[in-house]
Amino acid sequence: MSAMLGHLLERINDTGPLTVADFMADCLLHPTLGYYTTRDPLGVTGDFTTAPEISQMFGELVGLALAQSWLDQGAPNQIVLAEAGPGRGTLMADILRATRAVPGFHAALSVHLVEASPILRAKQQEMLAGHSVTWHDSIADLPEAPLWFVANEFFDALPIRQFIRDGEGWREKRVIAQDGDLGFALGGIAPVAALEHRLDDTETGDMVEVCTPAAPLAAELGRRIADHGGAALIFDYGGWRSQGDTLQAVKAHQKVNPLAGPGEADLTAHVDFETLAKAAAPAAHTGLTTQGVFLERLGITGRAQALAARATDAALDDLVAAHRRLTHPDEMGTLFKVLGLYPATKTPLPGFDV
Numbered sequence: 001m002s003a004m005l006g007h008l009l010e011r012i013n014d015t016g017p018l019t020v021a022d023f024m025a026d027c028l029l030h031p032t033l034g035y036y037t038t039r040d041p042l043g044v045t046g047d048f049t050t051a052p053e054i055s056q057m058f059g060e061l062v063g064l065a066l067a068q069s070w071l072d073q074g075a076p077n078q079i080v081l082a083e084a085g086p087g088r089g090t091l092m093a094d095i096l097r098a099t100r101a102v103p104g105f106h107a108a109l110s111v112h113l114v115e116a117s118p119i120l121r122a123k124q125q126e127m128l129a130g131h132s133v134t135w136h137d138s139i140a141d142l143p144e145a146p147l148w149f150v151a152n153e154f155f156d157a158l159p160i161r162q163f164i165r166d167g168e169g170w171r172e173k174r175v176i177a178q179d180g181d182l183g184f185a186l187g188g189i190a191p192v193a194a195l196e197h198r199l200d201d202t203e204t205g206d207m208v209e210v211c212t213p214a215a216p217l218a219a220e221l222g223r224r225i226a227d228h229g230g231a232a233l234i235f236d237y238g239g240w241r242s243q244g245d246t247l248q249a250v251k252a253h254q255k256v257n258p259l260a261g262p263g264e265a266d267l268t269a270h271v272d273f274e275t276l277a278k279a280a281a282p283a284a285h286t287g288l289t290t291q292g293v294f295l296e297r298l299g300i301t302g303r304a305q306a307l308a309a310r311a312t313d314a315a316l317d318d319l320v321a322a323h324r325r326l327t328h329p330d331e332m333g334t335l336f337k338v339l340g341l342y343p344a345t346k347t348p349l350p351g352f353d354v
Contacts, residue, residue, distance in 0.1 A: 001180075002261065002262070002263065002264070003033055003263075004026075004027065004030070004033045004262045004263030004264075005181070005182070005262055005263075007026070007030070007033060008023070008026060008027075008175070008182065008262055009177050009180070009182075011026070012175070012176065012177045013177065017174035017175060017176045017185065017187070018174060018175040019161050019172065019174060019175075020159070020160060020161055020162045020173055020174070020175065020247065021159035021160055021161045021212065022159070022175075023159075023175040023262075024159040024160065024267050025159045026262075026263075027262045027263050027267055028157060028159075028266075028267055029116060030263070033263050034263060035263050035264070035265065035266060035267070036116060036117045036120070036157075037116070037117055037118065037119070038119070038263075039119060040088065040119055040120060040123055041266055042087055042088055047250050047251050047252055047253065047265065047266050048250050048253060048266055049253070050087060050091075050152060050153050051091075051152060051153075051235065051291070051326055051332065051336070052087065052090040052091035052094060052152060053087070053088070053090055054322050054325055054326060055319070055322035055323070055325075055326060056094050056097075057295075057300055057303050057304060057307070057322065057323070057326070058091070058094070058295070058326060059090065059091045059092075059093070059094025059095050059097075059098065060094055060095075060097070060098035060303065061098075061295060061298040061299065061300055061303065062091065062094075062095060062150060062233060063094060063095030063096070063097075063098040063099045064098055064099065064102075064298070064350075065233065065298055065349055065350045065351055066081070066095065066099075066148045066150065066231065066233065066349075067099045067102040067105050068349075068350050069148065069230075069231040069342065069347075069349045069350070070102075070105060070108070070148060071102070072346065072347040073146075073229050073230070073231075073343070073346050073347070075104055075105075075108065076108065076146045076229060077104075077107075077108050078108060078110075078145055078146070079108050079109050079110075079145060079146040079147070079148055079230065080109070080110060080112055080142055080143050080145045080146065080147045080148070080149075080230075081095070081109040081110065081111050081112070081148050081149075082111075082112040082113070082114065082139075082142055082147060082148070082149045082150075083112075083113055083114070083149070083150050083151065083152075084113075084114040084139060084149070084150075084151040084154045085114070085115070085151060085152070085153065085154030085157065086113045086114075086115055086120075086124055087120065087123075087124075087152075088120065088123040088124060088127055089113070089123060089124035089125075089126075089127030089128050090127060091150065091152055092111065092113065092124075092127075092128060093127050093128055095150070096111070096128075096131060109148075110132065110134065110143075111128070111131055111132065111133045111134070112133070112134045112135075112136060112142055112143070113133060113134070113135050113136070114135075114136050114137070114138060114139055114141075114142070115135055115136075116137060121135055139217055139220050139221065140220055142224070144224070144227075144228065145228055146228045146229040146230045147221070147224045147225060147228060147229075147230035147231075147232070148230050148231055148232075149221060149225075149230065149231070149232040149233070150232070150233045150234075150235075151232070151233075151234050151235070151236075152235040152236070153235065153236055153237075153268075154234075154236070155211070155214055155217075155234065155236050155238075155271045155276065156236045156237060156238065156268040156269060156270065156271050157266075157267070157268050158211050158213045158214055158217075159211070159212070159213065160209045160210060160211045160247065160269045161173075161209070161210045161211075161212065162207055162208075162209050162210075162245065162247065163192060163195060163207065163208050163209075163210065164186060164205065164206070164207050165198075165199075165202050165203065165204050165205065165206050165207075165208070166189045166204055167189065167204060168191070168199065169189040169190055169191050169192075170189070170190060170191070170192045170195055170208075171186040171187055171188065171189055171190075172186070172187040172190075172192075173185075173186055173187075173207075174186070174187055175259070181259070182259040182262065183259065184259070192210075194210055195208055195210070201241075202243075206243065206244075207243075207244055207245050208242050208243065209242045209245075209246060209247075209269055209270070209272070210242070211269070211271075211272065211275070214271070214272070214275055214276060214279070215275050215276070215278075215279035216279070218275070218276040218277075218279035218280045219279045219280065221280055221283070221341060222279065222280030222281060222282065222283035222341060223282075223283075225280075225283040225341055225342065225343055226282045226283045226343055226344070229343055229346070230342075230343075231340065231341060231342045231349050232280075232283075232340065232341040232342075233338060233339075233340055233349065234271075234273075234276065234338065234339045234340075234341075235291060235336060235337070235338050236270075236271040236273075236336065236337065237270055237271065237335050237336050237337070238270035238271030238272060238273055238337060239270065239271075239272070239273065239288075239337070240272075240273055240274045240288055241272060241274045242270070242272040242275075246269045246270035247267070247268075247269045248267070248268055248269070249265040249266065249267050250265060250266045250268070251264060251265035251266070271337075273288055273337060273339050276339060277339060277341075280341050282344060283341045283342065283343060283344065284341070284342055284343065284344040284348070285339060285340065285341055285342075286339060286340035286341075286342070286348055286349065286352040287339075287352070288337045288338070288339055289337065289338050289351065289352055289353070290333060290334050290336070290337055290338075291326065291327070291332055291333055291334075291335075291336035291337065291338055292326070292327035292328065292329060292332070292333025292334060293333075294338045294351045294352070295326060295327055295333075295351075296327060297350070297351045297352075297353075298350060298351045300323065300326065300327060301323070304319060304320075304322075304323045307319055308320075338351070340352055
């Protein structure tokens with residue numbers, strides 16, 4: 001029996017069945033046993049690969065979009081450039097490299113990273129050597145200043161609760177102890193105030209997921225952007241409104257049973273972007289755009305062609321594959337969405353049709 005499994009079984013024995021959110025939080029962020037706190041999960045030798053790790057083009061275009069937004073808002077001279085869940089620091093490194101030539105941008109910015117994992121903080125420090133970086137435990141800890149913010153595959157790792165409709169009430173899915181292992185079970189029928197509005201578009205048997213931490217985080221971003229100026233780009237897989245069971249575990253780039261080997265696989269769920277957009281008011285939002293369309297509007301094909309002109313053999317093949325993976329509807333192009341936040345009185349970010 002693994003240490004994490006033992007810990008979870010002991011906790012269930014002491015306090016009863018766990019919500020899916022409690023299960024996810026322990027598996028991912030337990031201080032000594034958690035998935036994110038004990039390893040670097042990225043890359044070919046890890047469990048999953050994110051867009052910035054696939055190609056420099058992603059971070060370059062994101063950086064230039066943020067810089068253009070900064071220019072559109074009058075180029076304020078003291079800003080916070082922040083990323084939540086920055087992985088190895090690859091995205092921020094690409095953003096900083098791509099924006100070096102934007103007059104005044106680097107002189108105005110200070111770099112801030114929101115990261116819980118000590119192992120990944122060390123990777124980020126190495127990747128961003130030569131830049132002054134401040135780390136924070138939460139978005140709320142960022143300085144009060146104009147904020148240009150990016151989050152790629154951050155919100156999908158926040159813990160969710162799962163509810164199945166039963167008549168006019170809901171039954172919560174919980175993690176239980178089952179013959180020395182873990183299993184799922186449903187709680188009793190009860191009203192759920194946060195899901196009152198979902199009685200209009202669901203029926204008995206439908207599942208709805210609720211990410212309790214998401215709305216406060218989006219509200220914090222929206223408040224800062226509305227009060228001080230700035231913008232946010234949020235990339236993730238999901239849709240406008242939660243529907244169905246989207247909890248998944250990934251290990252060695254393959255989907256596995258979420259209850260098997262707790263603490264040894266990445267746990268995520270689709271993001272409910274409607275919740276983020278509404279919580280971010282009074283900041284304006286762009287609505288959802290697919291990642292592929294967004295990157296094409298920013299010029300990824302032209303950038304790929306420029307890089308291809310200097311590439312040969314394997315490097316050229318890798319470039320073509322990266323462009324396809326980031327933009328093609330059968331790859332990340334449609335599955336991943338992007339939401340932009342900006343002050344209601346200012347120009348929307350580049351890449352959106354608003």
